[in-house]
Each structure stands twice: as structure tokens, then as C-alpha cells.
Amino acid sequence: MIYDLLLSGANVIDPSQGINAIKDVALSDGIIAAVEDKIDPNQARQRIDLNGRILTPGWVDIHAHVYAGATTWGIKADAHCLATGVTTIVDAGSPGWATFIGFKEFIADPARTQTLAFVHISGIGLAYGPIGEMEDLRYGDPERTACVIQNWSDICVGVKVRQAQFQVGSNGIEPLILANRSAELVGVPVMVHIGAGVPLPDVLNQMRNGDIVTHCYQGHGDLVTDQDDKVLPEVWEAQKRGVLFDVGHGGGSFNFEVARNSLANGFCADVISTDIHANSVHRTVNSLADAGSKLMSLGLSLTEVVERTTTAAATAIGREKEIGTLRLGTVADLAAFEITEGEFVYYDCHRQENQGTQKIEPVLTVRAGTPYRPEDVHEELMETLRRAKEMSALSGRNFEHFGWSPDTGGRPR
Ligand SMILES: [Zn+2]
Numbered sequence: 001m002i003y004d005l006l007l008s009g010a011n012v013i014d015p016s017q018g019i020n021a022i023k024d025v026a027l028s029d030g031i032i033a034a035v036e037d038k039i040d041p042n043q044a045r046q047r048i049d050l051n052g053r054i055l056t057p058g059w060v061d062i063h064a065h066v067y068a069g070a071t072t073w074g075i076k077a078d079a080h081c082l083a084t085g086v087t088t089i090v091d092a093g094s095p096g097w098a099t100f101i102g103f104k105e106f107i108a109d110p111a112r113t114q115t116l117a118f119v120h121i122s123g124i125g126l127a128y129g130p131i132g133e134m135e136d137l138r139y140g141d142p143e144r145t146a147c148v149i150q151n152w153s154d155i156c157v158g159v160k161v162r163q164a165q166f167q168v169g170s171n172g173i174e175p176l177i178l179a180n181r182s183a184e185l186v187g188v189p190v191m192v193h194i195g196a197g198v199p200l201p202d203v204l205n206q207m208r209n210g211d212i213v214t215h216c217y218q219g220h221g222d223l224v225t226d227q228d229d230k231v232l233p234e235v236w237e238a239q240k241r242g243v244l245f246d247v248g249h250g251g252g253s254f255n256f257e258v259a260r261n262s263l264a265n266g267f268c269a270d271v272i273s274t275d276i277h278a279n280s281v282h283r284t285v286n287s288l289a290d291a292g293s294k295l296m297s298l299g300l301s302l303t304e305v306v307e308r309t310t311t312a313a314a315t316a317i318g319r320e321k322e323i324g325t326l327r328l329g330t331v332a333d334l335a336a337f338e339i340t341e342g343e344f345v346y347y348d349c350h351r352q353e354n355q356g357t358q359k360i361e362p363v364l365t366v367r368a369g370t371p372y373r374p375e376d377v378h379e380e381l382m383e384t385l386r387r388a389k390e391m392s393a394l395s396g397r398n399f400e401h402f403g404w405s406p407d408t409g410g411r412p413r
Contacts, residue, residue, distance in 0.1 A: 009049055027366070033328065053336050061309075064276045065094050075388045077111075077115075078113050078115075083378075090116045093162070121159055121175060121179040158212075162175075168198065172198060180208070193215055214246040214248035218248075272291055334364075335366070337361060
């Protein structure tokens with residue numbers, strides 16, 4: 001026996017190597033050992049016949065919130081990833097420098113999924129959703145943030161900042177300037193959340209080659225398009241000089257109309273991510289495959305979606321040599337999907353509909369050589385959703401969820 005696991009007869013799509021063909025893939029010691037037209041099944045201890053299903057590098061979700069129990073957004077994401085083809089998940093700013101070590105110890109280290117983070121320029125990170133984390137600039141600390149990123153560079157991929165009115169109050173682009181200073185100290189990108197209340201050209205003007213705009217198809221104001229539905233010249237200019245644009249679907253940041261207008265102009269997101277969190281996972285976007293299916297309903301091909309969830313996503317966080325690829329010798333992170341044909345209605349965050357004819361359904365996730373089927377982690381997944389709904393209810397002041405009311409102190413009226 002030379003292989004631990006053989007995945008046979010799959011339609012392999014690996015944009016990093018330009019592969020789109022029926023192939024067998026063999027794994028040994030947690031790494032990719034062979035990708036060939038035909039591999040002798042007698043050479044492998046275990047075999048999974050994928051019978052024409054789509055097999056890709058493990059998907060990389062560069063915007064999610066997984067600091068469960070310590071932030072208002074965090075979900076227990078590990079099982080969710082293993083059920084949906086995601087082998088690397090990146091928390092977008094839930095930990096700040098002051099809460100990072102807890103993130104490492106309680107979330108990243110124990111996870112089976114590779115769990116990385118953008119560290120928030122606000123030292124408190126996203127602990128407390130109801131108040132903007134950079135309304136007070138004293139929370140922003142470039143040196144402490146950079147020190148954490150440098151010291152735990154195995155986990156930290158960049159700096160996060162949210163640049164809409166709600167998060168920054170009257171501070172305009174000052175938080176972004178602090179984030180840039182921090183990122184420059186350690187040579188990492190900045191991921192910038194955009195939204196209403198801070199002019200987008202002012203934000204883009206501060207962004208450097210390799211920095212990432214997230215929520216690029218958000219519909220709240222200060223959009224990537226103007227009143228005539230044309231993509232802003234500043235957006236074109238930024239993309240041309242190497243600023244990346246990421247979907248970051250989330251609970252409120254994906255709008256079909258903005259996406260459709262952008263795509264009609266030829267402006268396409270470079271990366272697709274979920275922004276999955278306690279208030280989105282059970283409501284607006286249930287997985288990266290779901291976000292990818294929505295982009296397919298807008299006209300992207302399956303290969304274009306896979307490119308944006310594997311090689312482009314890995315490149316955005318500087319990990320393209322290690323993940324998002326099926327190159328021999330890299331970690332055996334893979335995802336298999338069934339593409340279901342039919343009539344599907346997809347919803348954005350504003351309950352606008354879009355019709356699609358295809359749906360990406362995860363069937364198998366392989367993380368560092370270990371295979372997981374969605375049913376293997378079903379119980380954990382139910383717990384993830386239960387906990388997400390609990391935090392969502394608390395954040396939304398839905399006290400009924402807990403059978404309690406501030407009027408009655410919990411006693412029947
Ligand atoms: Zn987010």
C-alpha cells in the first residue's frame with residue numbers, strides 16, 4: 001500500500017494548475033501524493049468513488065466570524081466548515097490584540113479546520129456589536145496589533161478595519177490610517193469593510209496593492225456603483241492597481257441589484273467569502289457553497305466560483321503556496337460537490353430574489369487527509385445553529401427566545 005486514501009473518478013477542477021478533467025487523486029500522510037488519469041485502487045488502503053462529482057482544492061473562506069462565546073458575532077464554525085467543503089476559515093477581525101490569545105487558545109488551536117485571522121485594529125476586536133469598535137480612536141493601536149501579527153504569524157494574515165459610519169462614528173478614515181500603519185510594520189494586507197457613511201473614494205484612496213475591500217456588493221449606501229448603476233472610476237482604478245474586492249455576503253452586505261449592475265459593467269469580485277456569523281448563518285447565507293451558488297445564479301461559471309474560493313482566496317491571504325491548490329506535496333485539503341440542476345430561488349440580504357438553475361451541494365470535505373461527510377458532523381452542526389440563534393436573539397433583544405421579559409422579570413404576565 002502506498003496511499004492512505006484514493007478519491008477516484010472525480011471531475012477535478014483546480015484553477016491553480018488549469019486542471020478541469022476526470023482524474024483520480026491519492027493522499028498519503030496528509031499530503032497530496034498523486035493526481036493522475038487513473039490510479040490503481042489496490043495501491044490505497046481506503047477508496048472513495050466520487051463518480052463524476054466535482055473535486056476541488058479545499059475551499060478558503062477569507063471572511064467569517066468564529067470567535068464563539070467571546071464576541072457577539074462568533075459561531076462555532078469547525079463542524080460547519082467540515083460539512084461544507086471549507087478547509088481554511090479566516091476570522092475577519094473578531095479578535096483584537098487584547099483578545100487574540102484567547103482566540104488562538106480556545107478557537108484556532110483546537111479546530112480541525114485550519115483557522116486563521118485578520119486582527120482588528122481595535123484592541124477589543126468585535127466583542128461588542130451594539131457599539132462601533134472605532135468610535136473611540138483610543139482603541140486603535142498599530143504597534144500592539146503588529147506585534148501580535150508578527151508573533152503569531154502562523155495564524156494572523158492581516159489587519160481588519162470596518163469603515164462605515166456605524167463603526168467609526170465621526171472618525172472618517174482615521175481607523176484605516178491606523179490599520180495601514182500597523183500592516184506596514186509587519187508587511188501584511190488590510191481588509192476593509194465598506195458601508196454607508198464614509199465616502200468610498202476616500203477609503204479606496206488609502207488602500208494599497210494587495211489590500212482587500214470586503215462587502216463589495218453591499219447595498220446600504222456608498223456603493224461600488226453610482227446613481228446611474230455604473231461602477232465608480234475609483235473602483236476600477238483600485239482594482240487595476242491591485243486592490244482586491246471580496247463578496248463578504250453576511251447578514252446585510254449582499255445585494256443582488258448591486259452585484260448584477262457591477263457584473264453588467266464587467267466588474268467582478270476577486271474573492272467570494274461568506275461573512276458567516278451568528279446573525280447570518282441561519283438567515284441569509286448558510287455556507288460558502290450557498291454564496292457560490294448565488295454568484296452562479298448571476299452568471300459566473302462553476303470554474304470562476306472555484307477560482308474565487310480556492311486559489312484567489314489563498315493568494316489574498318498570502319498562502320497560495322500552501323493551500324487552495326492540488327499541487328503534489330501540499331496539504332491534502334479537498335472538497336467534493338454535487339452540482340444539482342433545477343429551479344432555485346436565491347435571496348440576498350434585502351430579500352430580493354434571483355432565479356438560478358444550479359446549486360452547489362457539498363458532499364465530502366477532506367482536511368489534512370481526513371475525510372468528513374456532512375452526516376459525520378450533523379450533531380455538532382445542530383449545536384452550531386442552536387448557539388448562533390441564541391446569540392442572535394440576545395443581540396437582537398429578542399428576550400422571548402429565552403422565555404424572559406424585562407417587564408415581568410420572567411414571571412407570567
Ligand atoms: Zn464580517
